[in-house]
Amino acid sequence: MREFGIGQSLPRTEDLRLVRGTGRYTDDIAPAGSARMYVLRSQHAFARIGGIAIDAALEVPGVLAILTGADATADGLGGFTSMVRRTGPDGQPNFEPPFAVIARDVTRYVGEPVAVIVAETLNAAKDAAELIEVDYEAQPCVADLALADAPGAPLVWEQCPGNLCVLTEVGDKSATDDAFARAAHVAQVDFRISRVAVSTMEPRTAVAEWSEADQRFTLHASIQNPHMSREQLAGVLGLPSHRIRAVALDVGGGFGLKGVPHPELALVMWAARRVGRPVRWTSERSEGFLADCHARDQIVHAELALDEEARFLGLRVRVKANFGAYLSLAGVHCALGNIGGLSGVYVLPAIHGEIRGLFTHTVPIGPYRGAGRPEASMMIERVIDVAARDLGMDPAELRRRNLIPADRMPYDTGFVFTYDSGDFPASQAKVQEISDWNGFERRRAGAWARGRLRGIGMAHVIEIAAGQLDEMGAIEVDTSGAIAVTTGMQNHGQGHETMYRQLIAEFMHVPPDKVSVRDCDTDQIPYGFGTGGSRSAVVAGFLLETLASKVIAKGKQVAAIMLEVEPDQIDYREGAVFAARDSNRSATLAEVARFAHQPMHLPPGFEGGLSHRQMTRLAGPTFPNGCHVCEVEIDPETGHLDFVGYWVSEDVGKAINPMIVKGQVHGGVVQGLGQALGEYIHYDEEGQLATGSFMDYQMPRALDMPAIGIVSSDTPSRNNPLGIKGCGEGGTVGALPAAMNAIADALGPLGITNFDMPATPQRLWRAIRDAGGMPHAMAAE
Amino acid sequence: MPLVNMTVNGRPVAREVEANTLLVLFLRETLRLTGTHVGCDTTQCGACVVHVNGRAVKSCTTLALSCEDAEVVTIEGLSDGEALHPMQAAFREHHGLQCGYCTPGMIMSAVGMVRRLGTDLDRDTIRDELEGNICRCTGYQNIVEAIRAGALAMADRPDA
Numbered sequence: 001m002r003e004f005g006i007g008q009s010l011p012r013t014e015d016l017r018l019v020r021g022t023g024r025y026t027d028d029i030a031p032a033g034s035a036r037m038y039v040l041r042s043q044h045a046f047a048r049i050g051g052i053a054i055d056a057a058l059e060v061p062g063v064l065a066i067l068t069g070a071d072a073t074a075d076g077l078g079g080f081t082s083m084v085r086r087t088g089p090d091g092q093p094n095f096e097p098p099f100a101v102i103a104r105d106v107t108r109y110v111g112e113p114v115a116v117i118v119a120e121t122l123n124a125a126k127d128a129a130e131l132i133e134v135d136y137e138a139q140p141c142v143a144d145l146a147l148a149d150a151p152g153a154p155l156v157w158e159q160c161p162g163n164l165c166v167l168t169e170v171g172d173k174s175a176t177d178d179a180f181a182r183a184a185h186v187a188q189v190d191f192r193i194s195r196v197a198v199s200t201m202e203p204r205t206a207v208a209e210w211s212e213a214d215q216r217f218t219l220h221a222s223i224q225n226p227h228m229s230r231e232q233l234a235g236v237l238g239l240p241s242h243r244i245r246a247v248a249l250d251v252g253g254g255f256g257l258k259g260v261p262h263p264e265l266a267l268v269m270w271a272a273r274r275v276g277r278p279v280r281w282t283s284e285r286s287e288g289f290l291a292d293c294h295a296r297d298q299i300v301h302a303e304l305a306l307d308e309e310a311r312f313l314g315l316r317v318r319v320k321a322n323f324g325a326y327l328s329l330a331g332v333h334c335a336l337g338n339i340g341g342l343s344g345v346y347v348l349p350a351i352h353g354e355i356r357g358l359f360t361h362t363v364p365i366g367p368y369r370g371a372g373r374p375e376a377s378m379m380i381e382r383v384i385d386v387a388a389r390d391l392g393m394d395p396a397e398l399r400r401r402n403l404i405p406a407d408r409m410p411y412d413t414g415f416v417f418t419y420d421s422g423d424f425p426a427s428q429a430k431v432q433e434i435s436d437w438n439g440f441e442r443r444r445a446g447a448w449a450r451g452r453l454r455g456i457g458m459a460h461v462i463e464i465a466a467g468q469l470d471e472m473g474a475i476e477v478d479t480s481g482a483i484a485v486t487t488g489m490q491n492h493g494q495g496h497e498t499m500y501r502q503l504i505a506e507f508m509h510v511p512p513d514k515v516s517v518r519d520c521d522t523d524q525i526p527y528g529f530g531t532g533g534s535r536s537a538v539v540a541g542f543l544l545e546t547l548a549s550k551v552i553a554k555g556k557q558v559a560a561i562m563l564e565v566e567p568d569q570i571d572y573r574e575g576a577v578f579a580a581r582d583s584n585r586s587a588t589l590a591e592v593a594r595f596a597h598q599p600m601h602l603p604p605g606f607e608g609g610l611s612h613r614q615m616t617r618l619a620g621p622t623f624p625n626g627c628h629v630c631e632v633e634i635d636p637e638t639g640h641l642d643f644v645g646y647w648v649s650e651d652v653g654k655a656i657n658p659m660i661v662k663g664q665v666h667g668g669v670v671q672g673l674g675q676a677l678g679e680y681i682h683y684d685e686e687g688q689l690a691t692g693s694f695m696d697y698q699m700p701r702a703l704d705m706p707a708i709g710i711v712s713s714d715t716p717s718r719n720n721p722l723g724i725k726g727c728g729e730g731g732t733v734g735a736l737p738a739a740m741n742a743i744a745d746a747l748g749p750l751g752i753t754n755f756d757m758p759a760t761p762q763r764l765w766r767a768i769r770d771a772g773g774m775p776h777a778m779a780a781e
Numbered sequence: 782m783p784l785v786n787m788t789v790n791g792r793p794v795a796r797e798v799e800a801n802t803l804l805v806l807f808l809r810e811t812l813r814l815t816g817t818h819v820g821c822d823t824t825q826c827g828a829c830v831v832h833v834n835g836r837a838v839k840s841c842t843t844l845a846l847s848c849e850d851a852e853v854v855t856i857e858g859l860s861d862g863e864a865l866h867p868m869q870a871a872f873r874e875h876h877g878l879q880c881g882y883c884t885p886g887m888i889m890s891a892v893g894m895v896r897r898l899g900t901d902l903d904r905d906t907i908r909d910e911l912e913g914n915i916c917r918c919t920g921y922q923n924i925v926e927a928i929r930a931g932a933l934a935m936a937d938r939p940d941a
Contacts, residue, residue, distance in 0.1 A: 011873050011874055011876070012873065012876070014881070015872070015873040015878060015881070016873070018878055018881030018884055019856075019865060019869040019870075019872050019873055019878065019881075019884060019888065020816070020856065020857065020859075020860055020865070020869065021814075021815070021816015021817065021855065021856030021857045021859075021885045022816060022857065023816070023881050023882075025815070025818070025882065027809075027815075027819075028809075028815035030810070030813075123799075123801075199917060200880070200882075200917060201818075201820045201826065201828060201880065201882040201883045201915065201916065201917050201918075202818070202820070202880065202882040203819075203820070250880075250881065251880065252818075252880045252881065252882030253879075253880040253882060253917050253918055254880075255917070282819075284822045285820065285821040285822045285823070285826075286822055286823075492880055493879035493880030493881070493918050494879070495879070659876050660876065662876075663876045663879060663918075663919060663920075663923055666919060666920035666921075666922045666923065667879060667917075667918045667919050667920045668920075669920055670919075670920030670921065671917070671920075693821070693822070693823045693825075694821045694823050694825035694826060694915065695823045695825060699825075699915050699917075701911065701912055701915065701921075702907070702908040702909075702911035702912070702914075702916075702921040702924070702925065703908040703909050703911070703912060705908075705920060705921055705922075707904070707922055707925075708920065708922055731920075
């Protein structure tokens with residue numbers, strides 16, 4: 001391994017500022033003369049707005065402006081668009097209401113912006129907000145997905161009868177029907193994937209400035225994708241996108257939430273232009289619960305057909321997915337874009353799914369780590385466990401029997417994905433070993449003897465990563481030989497700054513302290529897709545290798561001029577040295593870079609400088625995979641659940657920094673376990689949010705979460721030269737089904753077959769009580 | 782407006798503040814010490830933890846005026862010049878942070894934990910003690926490892 005290069009667990013460069021408290025998060029920058037924005041939000045899930053009285057509020061000292069939907073209409077503000085379009089029930093493109101940034105005459109979810117107050121201080125803005133009188137005429141609403149398509153349910157949009165926005169089928173219906181017709185056994189399960197709040201620790205935040213001289217906005221914001229956000233905001237504000245510079249500095253967590261443009265980004269820009277001052281906005285946590293796009297929220301029916309030898313014949317799913325009141329940028333994508341994960345890691349000859357996307361009077365649904373992958377994984381992995389229980393089989397054995405063999409890679413699932421690589425049987429064997437899967441029944445008996453229920457659950461993970469194949473980057477070498485790296489991807493905890501340095505050390509033999517990484521800034525690079533979909537390591541590996549090879553090739557031409565030999569006589573060697581072959585003449589990268597910046601020494605027409613910028617396109621996506629095992633113990637007297645063990649075998653291909661990979665797995669797993677255990681967004685019948693703070697919304701805490709054992713089972717990807725697969729989301733994709741399988745396994749002996757997340761003490765206790773409690777006979781066994 | 786006097790990171794400060802100013806906003810907005818963060822509005826997340834007279838407190842539920850004559854130390858005041866505090870170094874060494882937003886509060890809580898409970902902290906104790914600090918990125922495992930190692934390192938640095 002090369003010093004500082006690929007494969008080493010180097011401590012992170014960015015930590016040097018983050019542990020000192022000298023990070024640069026958006027709310028840390030307060031431009032001189034900046035004003036503050038506060039958003040007055042709808043108190044009703046569905047209401048007509050008769051009028052908004054702002055006169056008294058305007059009298060509050062320090063108030064600079066109060067803007068409402070009428071002003072937005074006058075200024076021509078639009079809404080955000082969906083990046084995915086499918087079909088509606090009539091087979092035509094689905095109805096797509098623009099995601100409004102401020103309510104006009106109707107509000108459609110609690111928390112929808114109704115008025116914007118700009119003031120010298122936040123307190124003044126809040127005081128003014130209290131004096132604004134909104135004349136609401138409340139209407140009956142529907143917030144619960146289960147009721148959204150009930151006969152007579154209130155309609156979110158008159159254009160969508162039954163609130164049905166998208167109706168799509170995937171897979172092969174007739175082949176699947178045939179498979180079920182000849183099945184020896186059909187397993188079935190119904191479950192609900194709860195609605196959750198992404199809850200990045202840094203709330204959403206933005207600072208906007210309008211330059212009258214340049215006719216241009218500068219937006220600093222906590223976002224994952226400045227370029228895409230800029231395009232969307234340009235559409236809302238009615239400007240060409242080059243009139244917006246979008247910059248993301250340090251971002252305190254994203255997980256998909258901050259990849260979706262939200263109304264306040266447009267509002268803070270609009271406000272800055274209207275008042276002619278920089279304007280800051282930062283969400284409060286309670287605001288975030290109301291107005292951050294929520295995630296997941298699906299109702300699933302899944303069926304698995306098996307033959308006499310317990311081999312899978314077909315999978316059938318029916319899914320209802322909540323979209324909320326509007327379509328966010330990725331709302332439809334979450335329900336449909338990653339449905340390919342249904343095929344799992346199995347030989348599964350026939351799959352058919354019917355997906356209904358429904359509007360409700362709730363904040364729009366957006367992506368959250370996995371964005372449809374954990375949902376798809378739940379469908380296949382839960383129904384496998386139900387089949388195993390039906391057949392009296394070890395769920396591990398049932399899986400093993402149906403895994404895609406390693407020697408069939410690359411493997412066309414016949415559904416959506418073609419897997420490039422992976423050794424699923426090896427992965428399963430490894431996690432069974434480190435979890436002592438085969439010794440579990442002893443542990444269960446021991447728990448029963450102590451009056452505790454114990455369960456174990458397995459789930460294989462496979463997820464598409466780097467599905468967005470394109471990215472732009474630049475490597476620029478200055479006259480001292482220092483290197484600046486710019487890409488269109490954005491670092492919000494994944495360690496890009498460290499990873500890029502390791503890649504540069506690998507490809508250009510330059511130590512980390514001579515490499516700088518630029519912020520993701522639309523003025524620094526004209527294109528970027530941003531960070532999401534577990535893509536950055538895969539994309540960066542190929543992108544930086546390509547850029548580095550171009551810069552080295554250019555450096556060889558310059559070195560050839562310096563050393564007076566032909567370019568093909570130059571080698572680039574360890575220590576960042578250009579050496580003339582079969583001679584003692586050489587020049588360092590710094591010397592070559594300095595020479596390259598002296599055009600007077602270069603031949604006429606020779607392009608000076610030593611830098612390169614281009615876009616690259618990966619040959620294909622990758623499929624990080626793995627196998628998870630979760631073990632739980634439940635106290636039937638209190639309903640308290642302990643995660644007593646958690647183990648992962650992971651295949652991320654080639655790891656650039658194994659320490660960072662493990663950290664991504666830890667964090668991903670805990671986000672899945674958090675949803676299984678306690679996270680739960682609940683709206684009441686009036687569409688009021690009942691879980692609107694960290695007091696009511698149970699975030700996973702250190703004492704609730706297990707230590708996670710990880711074993712590598714890496715097989716290199718065939719879709720990029722470095723063999724990297726990515727690792728951002730797999731932890732969550734595996735943890736949700738592994739945890740729910742473990743809980744079902746613990747409760748199964750009591751005859752409980754359907755237990756939905758979250759596994760809070762109250763819900764577990766009630767389920768156990770309703771099932772008659774833990775029989776004494778079990779405890780005596 | 783009333784005047785408040787306190788020592789922040791070893792320097793005396795005297796500023797007029799509105800009576801309802803929270804310590805965290807005094808630090809962030811008035812003194813521009815932005816290392817202390819705000820992650821919630823219900824005193825749950827711990828991103829705002831600082832030391833007041835040696836005790837770890839949540840600055841989001843502390844009035845600036847209540848810190849009259851107090852010694853306040855924030856994350857920016859923890860390290861001694863260029864050298865990281867052992868707890869800061871341990872968080873980096875053990876990858877106890879990802880996005881870094883909860884990190885200042887985590888580190889200040891961890892140092893407070895060591896001062897109360899000593900330098901030999903077992904993992905269960907650390908997990909229990911972190912009840913008031915939420916992290917969304919790390920799954921806590923490496924934070925626990927970092928605090929354990931940082932605490933042991935503090936044993937060799939009685940001044941830390």
